[in-house]
Each structure stands twice: as C-alpha cells, then as structure tokens.
Amino acid sequence: MMKVAVCPGSFDPITYGHLDIIKRGAKVFDQLNVVVLNNSSKNPLFSVEERIELIKKVTSDIPNVKVDSFQGLLVDYAKSVKASAIIRGLRAVSDFEYEMQITSMNRVLDDAIETFFVMTNNQYSFLSSSIVKEVAKYNGNVSELVPASVESALREKFASKE
Numbered sequence: 001m002m003k004v005a006v007c008p009g010s011f012d013p014i015t016y017g018h019l020d021i022i023k024r025g026a027k028v029f030d031q032l033n034v035v036v037l038n039n040s041s042k043n044p045l046f047s048v049e050e051r052i053e054l055i056k057k058v059t060s061d062i063p064n065v066k067v068d069s070f071q072g073l074l075v076d077y078a079k080s081v082k083a084s085a086i087i088r089g090l091r092a093v094s095d096f097e098y099e100m101q102i103t104s105m106n107r108v109l110d111d112a113i114e115t116f117f118v119m120t121n122n123q124y125s126f127l128s129s130s131i132v133k134e135v136a137k138y139n140g141n142v143s144e145l146v147p148a149s150v151e152s153a154l155r156e157k158f159a160s161k162e
Contacts, residue, residue: 006035133154
C-alpha cells in the first residue's frame, strides 16, 4: 500500500524553506501532495494557478511530488487523495502553538490522519514568504531565499505594479 502525505501551505511564493520540507517529506513518503491553500481571507501576490506553476517548476526533479490546490478542510482533501499524513514545517517555537491548534482540530475531524512536524533547516529558520515579498518589493536580493524562477516571477509581478 502506497504511503501518501499532504504538505499544505500558501506558498506565496514558495521559498527554499518550503523546498527543504518538501524534499525531506518526499524521501519518507511514496507520494507527497504539495497543496496550495486557496484562502479567501488572504490577499495573495500570486494567483493559485501561478503558485501551482511555480511549485511544479521547482519540484520537477522530485518524481513523487504532485502539486494541487484546495478550498475547505484539509482533512477532507487528505481523505480524497487517500493520504494518511500531513506534513507541517516548523521554523521556530513560535510556529508550534499555532500548528498545535490546527493539528488538534484536524485530529478531532479525523483521527486516522497523522500530522508530522518537520523542523526546517537552520539556515531557513527566519525565512517566510512575507519577508521574501517585502524584500523583493523594494528590489532587494532574494536569490538566496528562493529559486531563480521564483525570483524572476517576483520581479515581474512587482514591475507590473509600478
């Protein structure tokens, strides 16, 4: 039986921190579904479709990664793809409290789906999509924070807003 996991996030945009978690999750599971949250309460820089394309580009060398999107409850999505696990990245202790609440709720909704917390590599512990967008917005160098294709997409997006 194939072991399937889900790695959800906004990925607006995907960073090297996200990629670290994705690559490590892909080593453990037969299939890893990287799932873009379609959260209507947020105002993302990139559309869901753009985020999916960027993730596909930067994970194209990882054969067991699939990229998708969803709206609604994560456990419902996980059940729909027969996932037995959810992978969540943690950067710092401050992330843990929020993630624990989500995990506890998911366990109430479906206790058959396990959540695994993966600590990101220390070199990415400060990194967030919000920080990347803020630096890129003011033409700062983000080449060590995101893959080249993502950096290009950021430059194009901010150039079009001028």
